[in-house]
Structure formats: structure tokens, C-alpha cells
Amino acid sequence: MPRGNITVSTISGEAYELTDRNSPDILDPINSVKDHSFLNKVTPQDKGRMAEHWRQYSSGNITPGNDDQAFEQFRDSIHNGDTLVFLQSSELDAAAVNSQVGSSQSNSSIDSSPIDSQDQVRKNQQKESKQSSFSSYSIKQSDSEDSMSPDSDKHKAERWQQYQERGGEWNYERWSNVYERNMLKAREAHKAVDDYHKTLGWGKREQTVDTVVDGEVHARRLDIADIGDLRGIEFKTGYQTANQANLWEIRRDASLVDSGWDIEWVFAEQPSKPLIESLESAGINYRIGV
Structure with missing residues (x-):
């Protein structure tokens, strides 16, 4: 897998972290998700992000614009076990998470839509x-x-x-x-x-x-x-x-x-x-x- 981690979301609200299996950040590889069917439900936006991430960091020679080819190579790296998958959160956690962090104030302003806010919650918290x-x-x-x-x-x-x-x-x-x-x-x-x-x-x-x-x-x-x-x-x-x-x-x-x-x-x-x-x-x- 390319260097670094990337977090992606599915259309049903789950968020997953994709990580190089040799990354020192991995605390416990055995907790990785073995069911990769979520790849069929990755949001179109995050599918594009995965493709761009692959082109940017992989050694493969993929020309810009070939998102489908880059995504397929990323998906193959997951199926082959070179990339590990960890569940970050699901949509079911959003209400509970929001009640925990809703009163916290950001130390710098960022523009975000309601969808962005949900994505941020999913990125910020773990499934309970x-x-x-x-x-x-x-x-x-x-x-x-x-x-x-x-x-x-x-x-x-x-x-x-x-x-x-x-x-x-x-x-x-x-x-x-x-x-x-x-x-x-x-x-x-x-x-x-x-x-x-x-x-x-x-x-x-x-x-x-x-x-x-x-x-x-x-x-x-x-x-x-x-x-x-x-x-x-x-x-x-x-x-x-x-x-x-x-x-x-x-x-x-x-x-x-x-x-x-x-x-x-x-x-x-x-x-x-x-x-x-x-x-x-x-x-x-x-x-x-x-």
C-alpha cells in the first residue's frame, strides 16, 4: 500500500481506516476487518480519494484520470493483505458521539456542511x-x-x-x-x-x-x-x-x-x-x- 493512512466512508455510514500492514501505527493487526464487501459501498467521493492516494504514493505508473485502474489496484492490495482495514465508526455512533463532543469548541474555524460534520465525527471517534x-x-x-x-x-x-x-x-x-x-x-x-x-x-x-x-x-x-x-x-x-x-x-x-x-x-x-x-x-x- 502507499505510504500513510487514509480513512474512507461507505454510503451506509461506516468509516474505515486503510493502513499499510507494516505501519508502526498498527497496535493490533488481528483486529483488522476481514470482510471487504464494504469496498462495494464506498462513497464515490472516497473512491476517488483512494485512487488519488494510490497514484500519489504507490510505485505503480498510473496516469492521472485512470481512477478505476488506481482504485482496482488499491482494492487488490486490501484483498491480498498488503493493506489492513480497521473499522473506525458507524452511523449508529453519531448521536452518542455528537453528545460527547458537541460542546467542544474548535481552536480554528473551518467551513463544513452537515455531511462534512458527520464525516468528521466518524473520523474522530472509534466504534464503542x-x-x-x-x-x-x-x-x-x-x-x-x-x-x-x-x-x-x-x-x-x-x-x-x-x-x-x-x-x-x-x-x-x-x-x-x-x-x-x-x-x-x-x-x-x-x-x-x-x-x-x-x-x-x-x-x-x-x-x-x-x-x-x-x-x-x-x-x-x-x-x-x-x-x-x-x-x-x-x-x-x-x-x-x-x-x-x-x-x-x-x-x-x-x-x-x-x-x-x-x-x-x-x-x-x-x-x-x-x-x-x-x-x-x-x-x-x-x-x-x-
Whole structure:
């Protein structure tokens, strides 16, 4: 699949995220959607977006205007398993989602029609059943992260065990290669946050606070925070998309903002448009470039 993620919607209201199977953003490949019949119901607009995305990022030589050919190649990459599909949300979630984020104010104005607003809601939120499962896993990770060094053999062994317990189908060599790449990215990201923290003159690194989402208390670990002054920063390196992990962080940060916190996301490079829209909908400030 071409580099980067793309979110598409069907005429019946479901939203799906299409992701390169080797993307480090994928938390759990086994949760990918195996039923690809939704491709027959992708909106004409998003079918065109998929074709354009394929032409822009794939190595194939497809001339502009050949949308059908580009779309077919994109669809083949899904059927072949090179592209993984994750359900983001369905139209049934719209009312509940709207009640959660309707009072949040955007930090910059954008023009949108009612249809655009529904698409934005679908991009910004996860289907509740999937989100609940992901939330539990996220907290399980957060609770255990401080118990061992991320680069230790014990850490790797525990992550491998967790992957197997969740039904992971990869063999150890394949899983290990992805793990090592993720650890390298984590080390580079950690240094980038340390460097940025030194320029601020306030706050402490890796501060964990409690926040309430849907009536339940969840932990939120901020890259930089001054808990007394209710200020926090989430620092992002690399190309960032509206993936599961980021959307879950946004939900918790939106709760912090509602309780009086000043939260800012800082991106080292330009993030995806759906991710920016999600931050704006949640009333979270952001900065691009450091």
C-alpha cells in the first residue's frame, strides 16, 4: 500500500481506516476487518480519494484520470493483505458521539456542511465496542510500562506474551522485527521530547494524571506537564494520523480540557488532516513545527 493512512466512508455510514500492514501505527493487526464487501459501498467521493492516494504514493505508473485502474489496484492490495482495514465508526455512533463532543469548541474555524460534520465525527471517534477493548489494553500498557525498561529483555518477553494472548498470528521473528523498529522509534522520540522540554523551562517529563471518559476513570500520561498549573504537552514525532492510539489520547485530553487543563499537542512534522480535525473538535490546541 502507499505510504500513510487514509480513512474512507461507505454510503451506509461506516468509516474505515486503510493502513499499510507494516505501519508502526498498527497496535493490533488481528483486529483488522476481514470482510471487504464494504469496498462495494464506498462513497464515490472516497473512491476517488483512494485512487488519488494510490497514484500519489504507490510505485505503480498510473496516469492521472485512470481512477478505476488506481482504485482496482488499491482494492487488490486490501484483498491480498498488503493493506489492513480497521473499522473506525458507524452511523449508529453519531448521536452518542455528537453528545460527547458537541460542546467542544474548535481552536480554528473551518467551513463544513452537515455531511462534512458527520464525516468528521466518524473520523474522530472509534466504534464503542472496539474503543472499549482498546481502552482496556491501553491502560494495561500504561500501568505496566513503569515496571521495566522498554529496551530490556523482560519488556520484550512480556510484550510477546501479551501479543500471543491476544491471538496474534505472526511468528516470533516477524513480530520481533516490528518490535525492534518500534523501540528504535521510541528512543528517537524520547530524545526529541527531552530536547523540547529543555527549551520550555517548565513542567516535568512523563507525568500521569487521572481523567474521566464515559463515566470511568482512566490514566493519562503526558509527555510534559505541570500538574499544579494544569498545563500539559503531548509531543509527536514522525507522520501522525488519526489512528486508534491518537484518538484515544484525544478523548482523554478533551476530558482534561473540560476540567480546566491547558493541553497542547506539538508535532515535529505535518500530521494528517483527520487528526487535526479531531484535535479541533475536542478543543485541544496544537502546534506544527518546533
